[in-house]
Amino acid sequence: MTSPAPIAEPQETPRPEAAAVPALATDGVSHSYGPRRALMDVSFNVQPASFTALLGLNGAGKSTLFSLITRLFGIQTGRVSIFGHDISKSPGEALRLLGVVFQPRTLDLDLSLTQNLLYHAALHGISRREARARAAELLDRIGLSERAGSKVRDLSGGQMRRLEIARALLHRPRLLLLDEPTVGLDVKARADIISHVRQLVTEQGIGVLWATHLFDEIVAGDDLVVLHQGKVLAQGPVSRVITEAGAQDVNTAFMRLTGAQTMPGGGA
Numbered sequence: 001m002t003s004p005a006p007i008a009e010p011q012e013t014p015r016p017e018a019a020a021v022p023a024l025a026t027d028g029v030s031h032s033y034g035p036r037r038a039l040m041d042v043s044f045n046v047q048p049a050s051f052t053a054l055l056g057l058n059g060a061g062k063s064t065l066f067s068l069i070t071r072l073f074g075i076q077t078g079r080v081s082i083f084g085h086d087i088s089k090s091p092g093e094a095l096r097l098l099g100v101v102f103q104p105r106t107l108d109l110d111l112s113l114t115q116n117l118l119y120h121a122a123l124h125g126i127s128r129r130e131a132r133a134r135a136a137e138l139l140d141r142i143g144l145s146e147r148a149g150s151k152v153r154d155l156s157g158g159q160m161r162r163l164e165i166a167r168a169l170l171h172r173p174r175l176l177l178l179d180e181p182t183v184g185l186d187v188k189a190r191a192d193i194i195s196h197v198r199q200l201v202t203e204q205g206i207g208v209l210w211a212t213h214l215f216d217e218i219v220a221g222d223d224l225v226v227l228h229q230g231k232v233l234a235q236g237p238v239s240r241v242i243t244e245a246g247a248q249d250v251n252t253a254f255m256r257l258t259g260a261q262t263m264p265g266g267g268a
């Protein structure tokens, strides 16, 4: 993948006073599926220009949380705000600033790369001309310009993920949610995706919430939220979470926090 260049968005250059408003704030969020409690009093923030890893085992509640933030589900208890816009009270303003890459692939396999992007741009009310320019720019950035007219079906898994990230960025969001985006990818494709998303943080100031169960996707300097059985067990800069758990690394900190004994497949 070619190195992504920053999108020129002069009007969205982070201002000092804007840094005080979290990109994402969840406050006392709880959710139940009938009698099953999936999330309990979940509160944490994602800052602009930060990479926040949401670490949890299968069933921790990560996808449920994403469904609430994206308004797929209505909020039962608590509040979610995106750059200060409450998603229940001001959904238009909030969702305009949000880009999402869901865990299941959602591309149309029989359309071309460009067609997939244009279709999504139309949903966001972006003019055809502007959409074409943005699609070309994003395809260039993810190193897939030469495949613009190919059917998505012919791409590799890693290329599809890159295209999904490009699609999520078409409307120039300031907060990006990714739900276990590297599942099923090989080592090289995983590294490419992670490095691409980290560049979006450092070069464009995008706030990222990255759901994962893999420790090796988390590095010093990230923010970390440990979600376990629907509860936030720890949050803060990775180094602080490790220190407060009396551990030397994320893996051990996670095990101490959750009381887990063994970690399957090198992940949490």
Ligand SMILES: Nc1ncnc2c1ncn2[C@@H]1O[C@H](COP(=O)(O)OP(=O)(O)OP(=O)(O)O)[C@@H](O)[C@H]1O
Pocket (backbone or CB within 6 Å): 033, 036, 037, 038, 056, 057, 058, 059, 060, 061, 062, 063, 064, 065
């Ligand atoms: N539609 C549903 N109906 C009933 N229970 C559900 C439903 N969706 C999720 N759950 C339950 O809610 C809890 C949280 O699931 P969720 O899918 O949010 O976790 P997750 O961390 O995303 O896990 P995974 O990585 O496996 O997707 C689990 O106990 C799950 O069984």
